[in-house]
Amino acid sequence: MAPPAQIPSLDIDPFDDAFLAAPYTFHGALRDAGPVIWLKPINCFAMARYAEVSASLKDWQTFVSGRGVGMTDFATDTPWRPPSLLLETDPPVHDRTRGLMNKVASLSSLKTAMPQWCAKAEILVDRLLGQRVDGVRDLGEQFPLSVFPDLIGIREEGREHLIPYGTTAFNGFGPRNRLFEEAIANAAAASAAVMESCRRENLAPNGWGMKVYEAADRGDCTPEEAERLVRSFLTAGLDTTVNGIGNMLHAFAQHPDQWAKLRADPSLAKKAFEESLRWDGTVQTFFRTTSRNVPLPDGHIPAGSKVILFLASANRDPRQWERSEEFDISRSSSGHVGFGFGIHQCLGQMVARMEAEALLKAMIPRVREIRLVGKPVRRLNNTLHALASLPLQLLAD
Ligand code: 4IA
Numbered sequence: 001m002a003p004p005a006q007i008p009s010l011d012i013d014p015f016d017d018a019f020l021a022a023p024y025t026f027h028g029a030l031r032d033a034g035p036v037i038w039l040k041p042i043n044c045f046a047m048a049r050y051a052e053v054s055a056s057l058k059d060w061q062t063f064v065s066g067r068g069v070g071m072t073d074f075a076t077d078t079p080w081r082p083p084s085l086l087l088e089t090d091p092p093v094h095d096r097t098r099g100l101m102n103k104v105a106s107l108s109s110l111k112t113a114m115p116q117w118c119a120k121a122e123i124l125v126d127r128l129l130g131q132r133v134d135g136v137r138d139l140g141e142q143f144p145l146s147v148f149p150d151l152i153g154i155r156e157e158g159r160e161h162l163i164p165y166g167t168t169a170f171n172g173f174g175p176r177n178r179l180f181e182e183a184i185a186n187a188a189a190a191s192a193a194v195m196e197s198c199r200r201e202n203l204a205p206n207g208w209g210m211k212v213y214e215a216a217d218r219g220d221c222t223p224e225e226a227e228r229l230v231r232s233f234l235t236a237g238l239d240t241t242v243n244g245i246g247n248m249l250h251a252f253a254q255h256p257d258q259w260a261k262l263r264a265d266p267s268l269a270k271k272a273f274e275e276s277l278r279w280d281g282t283v284q285t286f287f288r289t290t291s292r293n294v295p296l297p298d299g300h301i302p303a304g305s306k307v308i309l310f311l312a313s314a315n316r317d318p319r320q321w322e323r324s325e326e327f328d329i330s331r332s333s334s335g336h337v338g339f340g341f342g343i344h345q346c347l348g349q350m351v352a353r354m355e356a357e358a359l360l361k362a363m364i365p366r367v368r369e370i371r372l373v374g375k376p377v378r379r380l381n382n383t384l385h386a387l388a389s390l391p392l393q394l395l396a397d
Contacts, residue, residue, distance in 0.1 A: 004038070004299050004300075004301075004302070005298075005299055006296075006298035006299040007034070007036060007037065007038045007045075007296070007298070007299060008033040008034040008037045008038065009037070009038040009039075009040050010029070010030065010033055010037055010038070010039055010040065011040050011041065012026060012029065012030065012039060012041065013039070013041035013042060014026070014030075014039065014042065014046075014285065014308065014310070015042065015174050015175055015177050015179075015382055016041075016177075017380060020179075020378075020380045020381070020382070021378050021380060023284055023312060023313075023385060024280075024312070024316065024325075027048060027310060027312070027313035027316060030046065030048035030310060030313060031048045031049050031313060031317055031319075035047065035049055035051070035052050035296075036052065036296055036301065036307075039308070042071070042175055042308075044071070044287075044305075044306050044307070044308055045301055045305055045306065045307040045308070046307065046308045046309075046310065047307060047308075047309050047310065048310040048313040048314065048317075049313075049314065049317050049319060049320075050314040050315070050317040050319060050320035050321075050337075051317075051319065051320070053309045053310065053311060053313075053314035053337060054314065054335075054337055054341050056288060056307065056309055057288075057309065057337065057340060057341040057342045057344070058341060058342045059342075060090065060091070060342055060343050060344070061291065062290060062291055062292060062294060063288035063289070063290060063291075063307065064090050064288060064289050064290075064291045065087065065088055065089060065090055065094070065288060065289075065344060066083075066088065066089050066090040066289075067289035068083070068088055068287070068289070069087055069088060069173065069286045069287050069288065070172060070173030070174065070286075070287055070382075070383075071173065071174055071175040071176075071287060071306060071308075072172075073289060073304075073306060074088070075289075075304070080172050080184050080187070081169075081172070081187075081191065082228065084228070084231075084232050084235070085097045085221075085225055085228050085229055085232070086098055086101060086229065086232050086344075086347065087232065087236070087344065091343070094343065094344075095343075096220070096221070097221060097225065097229060098343070098347070099220075100212070100215040100220040100221060100229075101212070101229060101232070101347055102347065103211075103215070104208050104211040104212055104215065105208060105347055105348060105350070105351070107350055109151075109208070110350055110351065110354050113147070113151060113354075114354055114358065116147075117147050117354065117355065117358040118358045118361055118362065120143070120146050120147060120358070121143060121358040121359045121361065121362035121363075122362045124139070124142060124143060124146070124362070125359075125362040125363050125366050125367070125394070126366070128394055129366055129367070129394050129396045130393075130394065130395070130396050131393070131394070132373055132391065132392070132393050133391075133392050133393070133394060134389050134390060134391060134392070135246055135249040135250065135253070135370075135387075135390030135391075135392045136242070136243075136246045136387050136388065136389055136390045137389070139245060139246075139249060139359065140242045140243065140245040140246035140249070140387075140390070141163065141242050143245065143355060143358075143359055144237075144238055144241045144242055144245070144355055145159070145162075145163075145238070147355065147358075148237055148238055148241065148351070148355070149162065150204075150207070151207060151208060151351070152203075152207050152208050152209045152230070152233050152234065152237070153203045153204030153205070153206065153207015153208065153209045153210055154197040154198075154202065154203065154204075154207070154209060154234070155197065155202050155203075155204075158193035158194070158196060158197050159197075161189065161190040161193035161194055162194065162234060162238050163238055163239055163242060164186075164190045165187075165190040165191065165193075165194045165234065165235065166234075166235055166236075166237075166238050166239030166240070166242075167183065167239055167381060167384075168183040168184070168186070168187045168190060168191075169235045169239075170239060170283075170381050170382060170383035170384045171183035171184075171381055171382045171383070172184065172382075173285075173286070173287070173382055173383045174382025174383065175382075177382070179380060179381065179382050180382060194231065194234050194235075195227070195231065197230075197234065198227045198228075198230040198231050198234065199227065200213045200223070200226070200227075203230070208233060209230045209233065212226045212229050212230050213226045213230075232347075233348070236346075236347070236348060237348050237351065239282075239384060239386075240282050240283065240348075240352065240384070241351070241352050241355050241356075242386075243282035243384055243385065243386040243387065244273075244276070244277065244281075244282050244352055244356065245355065245356060245359060246386070246387045246390055247276060247280045247281070247282055247385065247387070248272070248273060248276035248356060249370060249390060249392065250280070250376060250387065250390055251276045251279060251280055251327050252276075252370045253370045253371065253372040253390070253392060254327070254372070255327050256369060256370075258272070258327060258328070258329050259367075259369065259370055261329060261330065262329055262360070262364060263364055263368075266360075266361070266364045266365075268329050268330060269356075269357055269360040269361060269364070270353065270357060271329055271330065271331075271332075271333070272329040272360065273352075273353060273356040273357065273360065274333045274334065274336065274338075275327060275328065275329045275331060275333045276327070276329075276356075277315075277333070277336055277338035277339070278315045278316075278321075278333040278336035278338060279315070279316070279326075279327045279333075280312070280327075280385060281311060281312050281315060281336070281338035281385070282338075282384050282385055282386065283311060283312075283338065283340075283383060283384060284310070284311060284312040284383060284384065284385050285308055285309060285310055285311060285312070285383060286308075286309050286311065286340070286383075287306050287307060287308050287309070288306075288307050288309065289304065289305065289306055289307070290302070290303055290304060290305045290307060291303065311337045311338060311340070312338075312385065314337050315336045315337060315338060320335075339352075363394070365397065366394075366396065366397055367394045367395065367396070367397065368395045368396065368397045369393075369394075369395040370392055370394060370395075371392060371393045371394075371395055372390075372391065372392060373391050373392060373393045374391030375391070376389065376390045376391070377389040377390075
């Protein structure tokens with residue numbers, strides 16, 4: 001496919017191994033090429049500057065989600081799984097499902113859970129203190145796995161499939177590259193296990209999962225929709241926080257001065273997590289599809305085009321952020337698009353924030369230094385900036 005005239009065309013594949021391993025080294029070229037660009041290797045429009053990314057996320061009428069938020073256009077190709085009733089829908093359906101899910105994912109139930117989460121984080125950190133640990137496996141995975149499945153109320157059986165399922169879904173947003181094909185080829189067991197966990201008879205009485213079915217009882221959705229909405233919690237809720245925590249620990253390990261700053265003023269904990277999402281967020285990209293021609297100063301994006309939005313690049317755009325490449329926990333990172341923006345902005349953002357806060361609160365008084373004791377290993381994923389392993393030593397106070 002030829003790039004539309006006047007739109008800068010780049011020969012960069014944002015889903016090849018080099019890009020996925022080190023996305024930040026490529027973002028500057030994407031941003032500097034223009035506000036809207038064409039990526040030749042994937043035949044797709046792209047936006048990588050803050051202004052255009054945030055404006056497109058806000059304009060849900062023009063940049064729709066119902067044709068999928070990955071590379072696959074649901075209007076022409078069959079999605080690998082039944083579409084999400086939140087992420088991959090537009091109003092009016094989206095408003096109904098999102099409205100009921102907002103009530104389920106209430107702040108008050110999180111506040112009730114928080115003391116227990118803090119206690120769990122303290123026990124975990126006490127156990128790891130002084131030792132060589134893997135920041136991804138022992139903290140990034142361990143902590144969310146110890147709180148999130150119980151919050152939703154899923155049974156123990158099949159929990160080992162949750163992270164692999166999330167990984168599959170996030171690879172599934174990419175083009176049909178090796179990561180996509182491998183993910184889909186191996187998806188059957190994890191998909192079946194996760195769908196089984198979403199069934200009403202397998203959910204605990206007081207979890208968020210059962211609350212979705214209770215919304216169905218009140219007529220807010222059908223029981224079939226309830227099952228798929230519970231699936232959204234399980235798809236979006238784990239691999240994201242696993243790597244959100246992993247990336248945050250990695251950021252602190254690379255910036256001991258920032259860890260010292262946080263220890264000196266623990267009230268910065270919330271800001272620190274936001275800054276880690278701005279500086280190295282886990283969800284790197286998402287697509288939208290244009291519902292109409294989008295006029296540009298020179299030419300236009302035709303209706304029905306996929307557009308890839310580089311969230312993580314927007315979050316480091318020097319047009320928006322001072323010292324954009326610096327990790328600085330005392331800056332104001334509000335307005336970052338690490339949780340997206342607009343009507344689809346992350347439903348679970350408070351879950352992620354409270355998990356990170358519980359962990360930081362446990363670590364601040366106990367851990368003097370988060371020391372990198374080996375080379376971090378990347379886990380390439382079509383959507384997530386993720387680590388397979390982060391060798392750390394948590395030096396006791
Ligand atoms: C869903 C954007 C990402 C965290 C996400 C992934 C899946 C779903 C929602 C959000 O399955 O609904």
